[in-house]
Ligand SMILES: Cc1ncc(C[n+]2csc(CCOP(=O)(O)OP(=O)(O)O)c2C)c(N)n1
């Protein structure tokens with residue numbers, strides 16, 4: 001895609017009154033962002049004694065950059081991730097644009113108010129990407145640009161519109177986050193376009209001043225990744241001073257000035273600058289004159305005139321970009337610029353005290369009582385500013401969030417047949433849930449409908465080993481350019497065909513799991529971001545869900561919709577050993593909001609769950625879905641699921657063998673341990689007549705249903721009953737439950753609380769190790785004998 005970045009009017013086109021309006025608004029954004037935080041901390045009643053907080057210094061740092069972007073440079077199709085602690089700046093800008101009511105600002109950091117960190121779902125003023133956990137929003141822009149290419153190259157959105165730029169406003173310390181580097185490398189592989197990262201190079205983090213000359217490695221890093229780097233260092237006033245006699249020495253002095261000293265002098269003000277320049281540049285022709293011409297205030301203003309606070313420099317830099325290559329702007333700024341604690345190393349969480357705020361208010365010319373006024377204290381008439389704001393290109397085209405119509409999902413998927421040998425004593429052919437998943441996708445790949453066309457898969461270098469190979473062979477790998485499969489051309493025999501083209505529907509990633517989840521976040525927001533709904537499916541080894549966990553959490557926090565498959569899982573992947581065996585992931589599945597998790601045992605269950613999942617991913621009140629699958633091949637039941645059975649599977653569980661009226665025991669199992677549970681149950685029949693066998697396909701769904709029913713009853717709906725309550729209501733109250741799962745036992749142990757049954761909870765709560773399934777199941781007490789032992793204990797001893 002070579003379409004140039006849109007809307008690049010040269011700064012010369014900027015009529016003088018527009019520049020004046022921008023300058024006035026810049027001032028107002030600084031005021032409002034500071035006031036919003038002050039109001040939250042000092043003027044709102046505080047009921048709990050907690051510091052409310054907010055970041056006046058971090059906000060002040062990006063006021064000029066964000067003023068230039070939002071009021072001039074951005075176009076409606078652009079999408080922005082704002083560094084989390086600049087949330088007040090974002091909300092102030094939206095308020096000025098008439099897209100955020102005053103009450104939200106007054107309630108900043110309060111319940112129902114503007115959020116502490118920009119939130120797509122909780123804020124009402126059109127946040128493009130949520131931020132908060134530093135680094136993730138930045139990476140999100142990379143993957144959003146990949147998704148934009150994906151939907152454009154496939155003509156899923158009208159081709160006539162210009163592509164948007166995906167823009168991140170990045171804190172300099174944010175670059176310490178490893179996920180940014182993972183995203184950079186991955187982005188290089190995918191030849192990303194239309195991506196801007198604007199680094200707020202204020203040389204301060206939370207605790208301290210960052211290392212000197214950090215810009216060097218940053219510059220080199222981005223260039224090495226194929227980015228263009230634009231450094232905005234000195235503002236127009238300093239540049240003019242550099243052109244005077246002695247200017248070179250002055251520039252050299254600032255260039256050489258350690259970050260800490262520059263920050264400290266910024267805090268001290270004019271006298272400090274004077275003292276140092278007089279001493280360090282004594283005898284340099286022109287310096288004395290320069291110092292004499294400037295009083296302390298003027299000298300201070302000159303010395304802090306960095307380009308990131310110089311509107312003209314910033315506009316020039318942004319408008320100077322043509323073409324669609326990724327650009328990194330290193331914008332020199334000062335943390336707390338324009339505020340009394342500018343440059344102070346401890347200013348991250350610093351707040352102006354009431355006296356400082358009063359002084360600031362008077363310096364800003366804002367009359368008492370007019371603090372929320374959009375234009376009070378500005379040197380332009382309100383009518384002119386209103387006219388200017390009405391002409392801001394960013395908001396010119398109406399709502400920026402797209403509505404994307406749902407994709408019809410097939411009612412059911414054919415259940416893949418097992419293969420291999422019949423097991424003695426066990427009916428049906430053998431199959432693993434992972435293989436069944438691959439086969440169902442393989443079948444979907446043969447479809448010619450829109451449903452199949454909208455599925456996009458992704459995997460961090462485990463495509464083949466998570467059984468996506470068949471799908472990829474048919475649907476191909478996505479790449480902006482067409483590339484043939486060299487092995488195939490060279491007639492090297494392989495089961496995998498890896499041709500790449502813009503038509504491909506699989507995005508192959510490097511190993512970094514963070515990237516998978518952030519890509520899923522971007523793919524899962526393709527509808528609202530770009531207007532084309534996608535059905536993303538990501539696969540990874542289940543233990544490595546933990547590696548990508550913050551990114552998964554981030555994706556869900558933004559209400560991105562996707563299906564993630566963790567496979568293989570548990571100690572069941574036996575010989576691979578403890579480092580590859582997941583234990584806590586079932587609890588992650590239960591614990592994460594916005595994610596419904598399932599762990600089916602059989603292929604027919606999986607088929608039913610998948611059909612539901614693709615609908616749930618698209619439902620208004622739906623969410624994402626997580627499947628925990630296994631490579632263990634187990635005998636498949638010979639049955640044909642009725643609609644009621646499918647419903648029960650999706651609801652979270654069903655009685656394989658309902659308990660008899662006098663049953664004293666039931667065994668409840670999840671996932672790959674089904675054969676052990678079935679066998680234990682068979683052996684129990686003689687001694688414990690009427691014992692039940694409960695299949696739990698989703699502890700998450702059962703638990704959520706239970707909580708919903710409890711809440712409904714508290715709210716007066718006395719008849720509300722959860723499916724798990726109906727299921728366990730069939731088991732006499734004196735009976736015991738033995739639960740078993742290849743994962744943490746807390747996944748199922750709560751079942752005992754539903755209808756007050758005694759519980760023996762089996763599961764894995766120690767790190768695993770290499771072995772085969774019989775050895776490991778025995779060692780970790782999830783084998784048939786362990787179930788029988790637990791049953792005996794429960795029934796005979798009553799514990
Ligand atoms: C993953 C994560 N770790 C820690 C934090 C806490 N934190 C918030 S801002 C910050 C420092 C950020 O410094 P920088 O990116 O330079 O931003 P500045 O405030 O200087 O603009 C830290 C450590 C966080 N929000 N996210």
Ligand SMILES: [Mg+2]
Nearest residue numbers: 172173204205
């Ligand atoms: Mg910083």
